[in-house]
Amino acid sequence: MAKKCIGVREDTGAQCNRSASSGSDFCYRHQSQEGDTTILHRGADVYHCPQDGAELLYVPKKGYHRCKSCKGVLLSAKAIDPKYAEKISQLNEIESHQEVCPSCAEEANLSIHEVEWTWDDGGYGPFGNKYGIGSKAHYEMANVWLCNNCGSLWVPAQRSGPRRLGGRNLDLLFGWRWGLIGHSMWLDNQVKWREKRLEGEAAKERKLAKRRAKSCNHMDTSGAQCAAPKSQKSTHDQDYCYKHQPK
Ligand SMILES: [Zn+2]
Ligand SMILES: [Zn+2]
Ligand SMILES: [Zn+2]
Ligand SMILES: [Zn+2]
Structure with missing residues (x-):
């Protein structure tokens, strides 16, 4: 995908978005803005979705960027505590396929980790796990991209399961105000949740095999x-x- 011009449109003040000339961050019309450091600085905060190329939208209240088209979320290193990235780096790693960090555009240093998360169909309160009566806990897993170059996280939208993981459901993944991942038990819980998830998947598989046999x-x-x-x-x-x- 061609890089987009980071220049500013004279009429609206918005980002130009025309294709940049090769070897430049600007299009042919905005070459004159090349040396303008305020624009370069602004440009540093414009991110594109690593999965579909759409420009990410900043959500100021949450401090993250989201993709309107695929619902993936970027937590740039500025938005997260480095110790959370450190925790994620310890989780099971799966093979990456030249995925590129949306924040620093680095691909060689990106790793993808399996982050376990759980939710309860009896309702999830904003202050933690307030389980309703007769509710059932579900265990799911998200593949989170970790850039080991700049410390940013990319959370692809999760399409499996009854809820989509992305945007506000980041609270399910990391906890309300990072309460889950910030907890000292989080890494231990990851192991437990993983076991529960695999148990559940095996039970589902057995049920399916039984039905198939009939x-x-x-x-x-x-x-x-x-x-x-x-x-x-x-x-x-x-x-x-x-x-x-x-x-
Ligand atoms: Zn331009
Ligand atoms: Zn996207
Ligand atoms: Zn990066
Ligand atoms: Zn038949």
């Missing part, structure tokens, strides 16, 4: 298993339903 073994072209019960007829192949008898 159903016809036929797979359609998209790889989905036939939901019809296996045939009980003695002359039939009893691994398949009535309709899908092997010829």
Whole structure:
């Protein structure tokens, strides 16, 4: 993606956003602004989504930048306590594929970590885990990008699970005012939550296998298993339903 001009439009005062000339941060119209340090400084705070290139919007009350298009969130190093980044760096790392830090544009120093989080379907109070009666705790995991060059975090929007993780749901990930990650037990809890999540996933898998075992073994072209019960007829192949008898 072509870099965008960080120059300022004379008519509106907004960022120009025309494609920058090669080797420059400015477009052909705004070359004259090249030496203007106030603009360069402003430019340093303009970030783009590392996943879709959209310009990130600053949310002043929260101190983070969010992507309107994918709902991912950037917590630049200025917005977070370095000790939180340090904690995340200790979590399980997964393979990265040349992802680029949205804050410093560095790719070589980026690592992706599995951050466990939990929420409760009985409601989540703003001051911690206020579990309602009969509510159920859910355990999920988010892949958080950590830039080891500048200390920024990128939290991709999570599409799995009943809630999207992103924006205000960062409170679920790190706690209201960083209360969860700031807690001395957070790293221990990560291990516990991970176990719970894996247990849950295994139970779900067992349930699914059980259901599959009862159903016809036929797979359609998209790889989905036939939901019809296996045939009980003695002359039939009893691994398949009535309709899908092997010829
Ligand atoms: Zn321009
Ligand atoms: Zn995005
Ligand atoms: Zn960075
Ligand atoms: Zn069938």
